[in-house]
Amino acid sequence: MWIGVVSLFPEMFEAITRYGVTGRAVDQGLLTVDFWNPRDYATDKHRTVDDRPYGGGPGMLMKVATLRPAIAEARRDAEHRGYAPARTRVVYLSPQGRRLDQRGVRELAGLEALIVVAGRYEGIDERVAEADIDEEWSIGDYVLSGGELPAMVMVDAVSRLVPGVLGHGDSALEDSFSEGLLDCPHYTRPETVDGRRVPEILLSGNHAAIRRWRLKQSLGRTWLRRPDLLEGRALDREQQQLLDEFIAEDAA
Numbered sequence: 539m540w541i542g543v544v545s546l547f548p549e550m551f552e553a554i555t556r557y558g559v560t561g562r563a564v565d566q567g568l569l570t571v572d573f574w575n576p577r578d579y580a581t582d583k584h585r586t587v588d589d590r591p592y593g594g595g596p597g598m599l600m601k602v603a604t605l606r607p608a609i610a611e612a613r614r615d616a617e618h619r620g621y622a623p624a625r626t627r628v629v630y631l632s633p634q635g636r637r638l639d640q641r642g643v644r645e646l647a648g649l650e651a652l653i654v655v656a657g658r659y660e661g662i663d664e665r666v667a668e669a670d671i672d673e674e675w676s677i678g679d680y681v682l683s684g685g686e687l688p689a690m691v692m693v694d695a696v697s698r699l700v701p702g703v704l705g706h707g708d709s710a711l712e713d714s715f716s717e718g719l720l721d722c723p724h725y726t727r728p729e730t731v732d733g734r735r736v737p738e739i740l741l742s743g744n745h746a747a748i749r750r751w752r753l754k755q756s757l758g759r760t761w762l763r764r765p766d767l768l769e770g771r772a773l774d775r776e777q778q779q780l781l782d783e784f785i786a787e788d789a790a
């Protein structure tokens with residue numbers, strides 16, 4: 539998958555292009571990340587990239603004259619690479635955007651090309667949002683200093699769904715939210731930590747029983763911590779039985 543990044547701090551993205559699953563995906567050519575820095579489009583001596591807001595007040599906005607050409611260049615590059623405009627999306631990360639969840643991640647992973655615009659200062663001019671941005675997305679209801687971290691969160695989550703990135707595909711399926719449930723508890727050596735033993739079922743080698751136990755724990759943990767995720771969700775017979783067992787044990 540090809541990702542275009544518009545950011546004043548492209549070096550921040552080394553956190554995903556050089557490390558871990560996403561770093562390996564870049565090395566293997568499964569993921570390509572290209573950068574456009576609005577500062578490269580500045581023409582003044584000080585290479586200004588911010589500008590004052592009309593109406594006064596604190597804070598600055600990203601300068602229109604340097605931001606717009608950076609976005610336009612990223613779009614042109616996507617087109618030159620042969621990505622269909624209909625399968626290319628320019629997204630801007632901001633608290634005003636659609637909340638990113640695994641369903642949204644799956645949608646974005648279906649694109650041919652994704653261009654992420656990371657804001658700084660108080661954000662971007664509304665007319666740039668209207669003219670140059672296809673969608674606004676938020677990673678949560680809090681205010682960050684820049685859009686780079688949210689952009690990396692989005693790119694990381696989307697990249698995990700690109701075929702071949704995870705290697706053994708299972709972990710994507712078992713991850714929280716892939717099935718709309720919270721993840722089950724996980725355990726590794728040693729068998730006892732501070733007197734707390736690993737659940738015996740996990741030492742049994744009975745893979746069918748282990749699968750059921752893990753599903754029961756995911757359902758139960760979701761019921762306890764995020765009941766909203768179960769609202770309106772149709773559970774199959776096995777899932778309902780396991781959740782009922784969990785609730786009965788929890789009540790005991």
Ligand SMILES: Nc1nonc1C(=O)N[C@@H]1CC[C@H](O)C1
Nearest residue numbers: 631632657658677681682684688
């Ligand atoms: N929450 C979020 N989810 O996506 N982006 C944000 C976020 O706080 N963005 C900052 C607001 C102004 C600054 O430019 C960057």
